[in-house]
Amino acid sequence: MKSLDEAKKCWNANRELKDLPENALREIVRQRVRKEKKVLFEYFWASYFWQFIIYVAMTRLIILFWGDWRVVSICFVGILIYVPFTTIFIKKFTWMAGKTNGSSQSLYSNLKVQWDKMNDFFVFKKRFDWLGIPVSCFILTLIIFKLWVPGGWEEHVAGALIVYLFAIAAFLTATVMENKKKFKEPLYKLGLIIKEIERGQ
Amino acid sequence: MDSEQEAQFVKELNQHTGIIHRVCRIYFNDPVDRQDVFQEIVYQLWKSYPSFKGESKFSTWMYTVALNTTFSQIRKEERSVQQEPLYDHLSEITPYQQSDTEEQMKLLYSAINTLSLVDKAIVLLYLEDNSYEEIAAVTGLTKTNVSVRLVRIKRKLEEKLKND
Numbered sequence: 001m002k003s004l005d006e007a008k009k010c011w012n013a014n015r016e017l018k019d020l021p022e023n024a025l026r027e028i029v030r031q032r033v034r035k036e037k038k039v040l041f042e043y044f045w046a047s048y049f050w051q052f053i054i055y056v057a058m059t060r061l062i063i064l065f066w067g068d069w070r071v072v073s074i075c076f077v078g079i080l081i082y083v084p085f086t087t088i089f090i091k092k093f094t095w096m097a098g099k100t101n102g103s104s105q106s107l108y109s110n111l112k113v114q115w116d117k118m119n120d121f122f123v124f125k126k127r128f129d130w131l132g133i134p135v136s137c138f139i140l141t142l143i144i145f146k147l148w149v150p151g152g153w154e155e156h157v158a159g160a161l162i163v164y165l166f167a168i169a170a171f172l173t174a175t176v177m178e179n180k181k182k183f184k185e186p187l188y189k190l191g192l193i194i195k196e197i198e199r200g201q
Numbered sequence: 202m203d204s205e206q207e208a209q210f211v212k213e214l215n216q217h218t219g220i221i222h223r224v225c226r227i228y229f230n231d232p233v234d235r236q237d238v239f240q241e242i243v244y245q246l247w248k249s250y251p252s253f254k255g256e257s258k259f260s261t262w263m264y265t266v267a268l269n270t271t272f273s274q275i276r277k278e279e280r281s282v283q284q285e286p287l288y289d290h291l292s293e294i295t296p297y298q299q300s301d302t303e304e305q306m307k308l309l310y311s312a313i314n315t316l317s318l319v320d321k322a323i324v325l326l327y328l329e330d331n332s333y334e335e336i337a338a339v340t341g342l343t344k345t346n347v348s349v350r351l352v353r354i355k356r357k358l359e360e361k362l363k364n365d
Contacts, residue, residue: 193318
């Protein structure tokens with residue numbers, strides 16, 4: 001076989017395959033639906049669990065320290081900051097639940113849509129992280145010192161600052177790793193394929 | 202999808218099942234991955250079938266969905282995209298009975314394996330007898346560019362086939 005035309009002849013020889021019976025199709029669909037539900041459920045919990053904890057903790061603190069306006073206002077700020085993030089997550093979740101991976105758009109259009117959606121969310125997430133991480137860590141420190149340290153953070157400013165900085169470092173490390181795995185690398189890979197197609201347009 | 206539509210889908214799918222097998226075979230090395238992606242493609246086709254309006258050929262639509270699903274799987278799950286020839290698993294999917302054909306197919310797959318993801322899609326569509334217009338529609342490239350790229354791909358593959 002010296003040319004691609006010869007290869008084409010070879011490629012098109014002996015192509016008979018067994019049929020896929022209807023019951024096999026139903027079994028595939030049943031298994032895939034189950035798998036899809038599992039993935040969505042895992043995504044749901046991974047995304048919402050932290051936010052759920054934040055809302056519960058904030059509400060509990062508001063009730064517990066009602067009258068102490070400094071604590072109550074910080075908690076309200078915390079809730080207000082997380083509301084848009086939760087809203088976006090709900091939208092993203094709804095999109096994920098309804099989307100079809102095997103789009104019938106061209107490869108290029110489909111990859112562009114995927115890249116744009118992922119990039120939009122990543123830009124939003126990065127902005128949120130800049131605000132959300134310091135505020136979340138501040139609230140976390142406040143909760144720890146208000147609930148479990150006698151005298152609160154007012155009497156242990158240095159300790160509170162260390163806990164705050166430690167929390168920031170932990171959150172930042174987790175965020176950087178998450179962003180790299182879930183956004184930067186996939187965006188880079190998608191970008192390479194898109195560029196390859198664009199070079200030829 | 203109602204039962205009548207499903208029966209029609211199965212009928213059309215069975216006329217073109219080879220498309221899915223060959224897409225899986227070109228992109229995935231691991232037989233388990235291939236089986237999994239095969240099922241995912243069938244599922245995505247089943248899901249998208251009600252929106253298929255017949256504006257293109259069923260096979261063209263099928264290539265598009267199959268390739269989009271494959272690219273999506275490669276990105277999402279970091280599967281082991283084929284890195285080496287498929288000698289060990291060659292007879293598993295398509296029943297190439299003659300040893301000469303089998304040997305030639307080994308060489309061909311080995312050569313295709315050196316191409317990029319997009320070029321693999323282009324050469325697959327070419328080998329499957331799709332017109333330049335159809336290849337352009339599936340990939341999103343212009344017809345002129347498909348032709349330019351195919352010249353380059355052909356040269357690269359032929360060089361590889363001669364050397365092997």
